[in-house]
Amino acid sequence: MTSQQGPSTVAAAIAHFVAAQGVSRVYTLPGSHVKPICSELARVGISIVSTRHECSAVHMAHAEADLTGRIGVAIVTTGPGLTNAVTGIASAYLSRTPLLVMSARVPDPQAGMGALEEVPQAALVRPVCRHVREISDARHVLSGLHQAATLALGSDGPPGPVYVDFTPNLLKESIPKWYLDPHWFNPVVRPARVPHNDSIERAAALIRNSRRPLAIGGRGVQGAGAALEKFLQATGCLYLDTRESRGTLSPDNPYSIPALRGRAIAEADLVITLGRRLDFELAYGSGAVFAESARFLRIGRSAEELSENRCGDVEVYADVDATLERLANAKPVDADIAWRDELIRANADKTRSKAPSKPAGADGRMHPLTLIDAINRVTDDETISIVDGGDILSFARIGLRANTYLDLGPFGCLGSGAPYAVAAALxxxxxxxxxxxxxxxxxxxxxxxxTAVRTGARALFVVANNDAWNIERQDQLIKYPEQELGTTLSPSRYDLLARSLGAYGERVERAEDLAAAFERGLANLPAVIDVAVTRDAVSPDTKSGLANVPPLHATQSWEDAERRMLAR
Structure with missing residues (x-):
């Protein structure tokens, strides 16, 4: 608190609580119901970043949380302000990102009378929040916020968004000093969870008895890079990252074999999940994709990470870093060194020789991978790389080099890229x-x-422009060749849009002009470089049958493998 007397109103108490969590910025869009909170946040030195849509405010808080490791905070106003935010909240929910989303609801005396903007807000967000709390009494403000933040950080379950709202009249009320226990203004931290000795012994035995161990990174491995590197070096275990863990381990680490992903998961006899769900991106742990005889060691802090879709032969309920430290000496007794070294060599060879065909399209536009190659030449180890899209994300997965990385997540939430970049730059x-x-x-x-221009967010926005929803267009050409159902877009100049908004903008149509355009853009941030790419290139996700929406798996090849296994 800033004075011995402490905050005088409920809104001020909320602001002091948020400041105590180390929050520097709160993302919002102005609304009368929540103005008292924003006013008090500004008084305690927190920057108020006003966005152009409430969903963007939540996306920005999401990016800040993922990049800083602190809870992200978004404030949205009543009614449509909250409903606009729901998609962003759902994206954070599936990404397990700790957010505090606050709002206000209609005044209590008008509730149930058909008040302005009256909808059942708590009921709307409850399915996509870890915790929901409606507060109407000053006694519950700080304890309610403390509980919400604790749950958001994942103290006794997966982290994720929490939602708290207040009545507008409450925000302006004085808060009695008896409710201002200074302990409520301490930073909320997720308590460490150390592994039990028995589970460590069983996990170590599982590793020692394996021959082809493979670790797969997830959200729980973030911040555990040193422990992970030590574990891989000591045990000789191979490693695959996922979008949740990308950047934890240097791409140059020899035990990381991203180019051999399919073979590694099919041949490993022990799979170690590190704070990672066995969700659609990992075929739900199916024996049709992983080796049928493979055993699983699952390490994490929640049921999602420990037993969802496939129980572990051993489950370690603990933080990933603490567990890896304890397992660093559990080296396989009879390791298949030839298999390990072969995969390491094959990954290195494939990475070095990896030069997928990048022909220009019949329209004369450049291949998306040509654009990605040019981006790789202007990034370094400290660059924060963000990808948002359908087709372009698929190409980026195989071509983009990134140490710090965000994309649209397991919710597939298109439109998150620009807000993410603004928050990252701030x-x-x-x-x-x-x-x-x-x-x-x-x-x-x-x-x-x-918003980037107004706030001074110095980000480079590169638009891969093929005038189409191309992953859907490619699928439609195959399935419904006589129809065009909204998958093409009008030719648009996003560089001119950027200029109209006060940013630098430039259009690039030739590959040889990319380097100079990026140089000019980086010298004049924020900048939008609108790049004409071909719609003729077929992305890996299109080839995998992702758009087929198979009933059992995310891709057609996994679907076929599952069917064959079930038919035996």
Whole structure:
């Protein structure tokens, strides 16, 4: 608190609580119901970042949380302010990102009378929040916020968004000093969870008895890079990252074999999940994709990470870093060194020789991988890389080099890229921020370029422009060749839009002009470089049958493998 007397109103108490959590910025869009909170936040020195859409405010808080490791905070106003935010909340929920989303509801005396903007707000967000609390009494404000933040950080379950709202009249009320226990203003931290000796012994035995161990990173491995590197070096275990863990381990680490992902999961006899769900991206742990005889060691802090879809042969309920430290000496007794070394060599060879065909399309436009190669040449180890889109994300997965990385997550939330980039640039002004965004996705959040200009967020926005929702267009060409059902877009100049909003903008149509355009853009941030790419290139996700929406798995090849296994 800033004085011995402490905050005088409920809104001031909320602001002091948020400040105590180390929050520097709160993302919002002005609304009369929540103005008292924003006013008090500004008084305690917290920056108020006003966005152009409430969903963007939540996306920005999401990016800040993922990049800083602190809870992200978004404030949205009543009614449509909250409903606009629901998609962003759902994205954070599936990504297990700790957010505190606050709002206000209609005044209590008008509740149930058909008041302005009256909808059942708590009921709307409850399915996509870890915790929901409606507060109407000053006694419950600080204890309610403390409980919400504790649950958001994942103290006794997975982290994720929490929602708290207040009645507008309450925000302006005086708060009695008896409710201002200074303990409520301490930072909320997620308590460490150390592994039990018995589970460590059983996990170590599982590793020692394996021959082909493979670890797969998840959200729980973030911040555990040193422990992970030590574990891999000591045990000889191979490693695959996922979108949740990308950047934890250097791409140059010899035990990381991203180019051999399919073979590694099919041949490993022990799979170690590190704070990672066995969700659609890992075929739900199916024996049709992983070796049928493979055993699983699951390490994490929640049921999602320990037993969802496939129980572990051993489950360690603990933090990943503490567990890896304890397991660093559990080296396989009879390791298949030839298999391990072969995969390491094959990954290195494939990575070095990896030069997928990048022909220009019949339209004369460049291949998306040509654009991605050019982006790789202007990024460094400190660059924050962001990808948003359908087709372009698929190409980026195989071509983009990134140490710090965000994409649209397991919810597939198009439109998150521009808000993510704004938040990243505000949180880390000394680091380069490059967002690669498909033209369809850019349409969701393009107005946040104005937010970048207004707030001084120095990000480079690269739009991969093929005038189409191309992953859907390619699928439609195969399945419904006589129809065009909204998958093409009008030719649009996003560079001119950027200029109209006060940012630097440039259009690039030739590959040889990319380097100079990026140089000019980086010298004049925020900048939008609108790059004409071909719609003729077929992305890996299109080839995998992702758009087929198979009933059992995310891709057609996994679907077919599952069917064959079930038929035996």
């Amino acid at each position: 949180a880390f002004p000394s680091r380069r921020v490059v967002a690669l965004i498909g033209d369809g996705s850019f349409g969701f959040g393009a107005m946040e370029i104005e």
